[in-house]
Amino acid sequence: MLKGNKIYIFFLTLCFTVLVLIQVYTPKPIDWTQTYGKKDKIPFGTSAIYSMLPEIFPGQIIRTCETPIYNTLKNTSYKGYNYIIINDEFAPDSLDTRELFKFVSRGNTLFVAANAFSGKFEDSLKINIDKHFALFDFDVKDTAFTGLNYKRDTVTVNFMNPKLKEPGGYSYTKGVDGAWFKSFDTAQTTAIGNDHKNQINFIKITMGKGTIFISTLPEVFTNYHFVGSNYNYVYKALSHLPAQPILWDEFYKAGNVKNESPLRVIFNNSSLLRAYYLLILSLILFMIFGAKRKQRIIPVIEPFKNTSLQFVDTVGTLYYQTGDHKNVADKKITYFLEYIRTAFQTKTILFDDPFIERISNLSGIKQETIHQLFYYISEISARASVTQEELLKLNRLIEDFHKQNKR
Numbered sequence: 001m002l003k004g005n006k007i008y009i010f011f012l013t014l015c016f017t018v019l020v021l022i023q024v025y026t027p028k029p030i031d032w033t034q035t036y037g038k039k040d041k042i043p044f045g046t047s048a049i050y051s052m053l054p055e056i057f058p059g060q061i062i063r064t065c066e067t068p069i070y071n072t073l074k075n076t077s078y079k080g081y082n083y084i085i086i087n088d089e090f091a092p093d094s095l096d097t098r099e100l101f102k103f104v105s106r107g108n109t110l111f112v113a114a115n116a117f118s119g120k121f122e123d124s125l126k127i128n129i130d131k132h133f134a135l136f137d138f139d140v141k142d143t144a145f146t147g148l149n150y151k152r153d154t155v156t157v158n159f160m161n162p163k164l165k166e167p168g169g170y171s172y173t174k175g176v177d178g179a180w181f182k183s184f185d186t187a188q189t190t191a192i193g194n195d196h197k198n199q200i201n202f203i204k205i206t207m208g209k210g211t212i213f214i215s216t217l218p219e220v221f222t223n224y225h226f227v228g229s230n231y232n233y234v235y236k237a238l239s240h241l242p243a244q245p246i247l248w249d250e251f252y253k254a255g256n257v258k259n260e261s262p263l264r265v266i267f268n269n270s271s272l273l274r275a276y277y278l279l280i281l282s283l284i285l286f287m288i289f290g291a292k293r294k295q296r297i298i299p300v301i302e303p304f305k306n307t308s309l310q311f312v313d314t315v316g317t318l319y320y321q322t323g324d325h326k327n328v329a330d331k332k333i334t335y336f337l338e339y340i341r342t343a344f345q346t347k348t349i350l351f352d353d354p355f356i357e358r359i360s361n362l363s364g365i366k367q368e369t370i371h372q373l374f375y376y377i378s379e380i381s382a383r384a385s386v387t388q389e390e391l392l393k394l395n396r397l398i399e400d401f402h403k404q405n406k407r
Helices: 003-025 047-056 069-073 094-105 120-125 231-238 270-294 308-322 325-344 353-363 367-382 388-404
Strands: 062-065 082-086 109-113 128-130 136-141 149-151 155-159 170-172 180-183 189-195 200-207 210-215 246-249
Touching (some): 047 231, 069 094, 325 388
Parallel strands (some): 062 246, 109 210
Antiparallel strands (some): 155 189, 180 200, 200 210
16 A cells, blocks of 8 residues: 555655745744743743842742632731732732732732723722823824824833933833823822823822832833843832732733643644644545545445255256156265265265164164165165156155254
C-alpha cells in the first residue's frame, strides 16, 4: 500500500516542510490583546511591572491571587497588605465588594487601575467614569480638513502633588483610552492625578483604617508604556502605597479565559494550529483520492453447491428407466461396500462370521440383521439379472442399515 502512495506522502511532506519554514522565517505579528496578565510579555501584558515589584517594594512578600476576592479574603485576617488589581474593567459582585471593603477597613490598601467600573463597587464609592474613547479633542480643528474634528494621538497625564508633578506631564500615544472621573464623592475622596484638560484620573479614598487608590489608566501599567520613557509615572503612582506585602490579582483579567481542552497547547500556538489544520486537510484529501484509487466493488461469489445427490438421483433414474436393475444393484452394492470400508475400517472381501460380528459391534445393529443384509448382497452379486422387486428389497435393507447404524 505504501508503494502506491509514495507520491502522496512526498507531496504532504513537502507541503508540511514548506509551511514550517514559512512559520520559522516569517516575522510574528505583534499581539495587541489587552490581557493585563503577569505572565504575558505582549505589549498589554503586565510581566514587566510584576517583575519590578521586588524593586518597588523591597523585602516584601508578593503573593499572586488567582481566585475571586471573596475566596481570597474570606476568613482571613490580613492587615498591613497592598491589594493590586489592574484590568480594563473592574466589576466585582456584592460578596467580593463586601469582603474588599472589610479588607480595606482593617487597615489595608487597595490599588485598582481600570477604565470602567460597575456594580456594587462603583455604586458604594459613588464614582462615575467617562472616556475620551478614541481620544478625540473637540477643541482642536484639523487644518487640512476644515470643520472636521482632529483625532489626537496622545493623552497627557500628571500628578497634582507638586513634588510628584512632571514638567510637561507624561504623554501616551497608543492604547490609552483616556478615561476620567466624571464625578465622585468629594467628602471622602482626594484627587491626586489629572490629564491635560484637568480631568481627574487618579483618586484616593479613605475607608476605615485603610485607603483605596483608583486609577482610570490601566494601560500605563502595561509592558508597552512601562518600559518606555514614562516608567517614572508607574513608580510615582505606586509610591502612594505603603511599603508592605503585596496581593497581586490574576483573577480579574481580560485575558483570564482558560481553555481546558487537551489540544489547548496547539490552539494557543498559531504555528502548531496551522500545522494541525494542514494535517487534517491532508488526511481528508488522502482518504478522498485514496478511496477512488483503491476501493473496488467486491463481487458476491456464490459458494459451490453440492450436487452429488442430484447426480446420483439422475444416474439412478436413468438406469431405472432403462430397466437395467442388475446394473443399479451392482452400483448400490459397490457404494455401500465402500462406505463400510471407510466407516468401519475393515475389508469387504469375505462376509464370514468375524466380519459380521465386527460390523455388528461397531454399528450397534443385531448380527441377524447384518447377516441378512450381506447374505442378500452376496446373492444379488452372483445373479446375472435382478428384478425390480429384488432391487427394491436390496435398497430397503441398505436404508434400514443406515437408519440403525449408531456409528
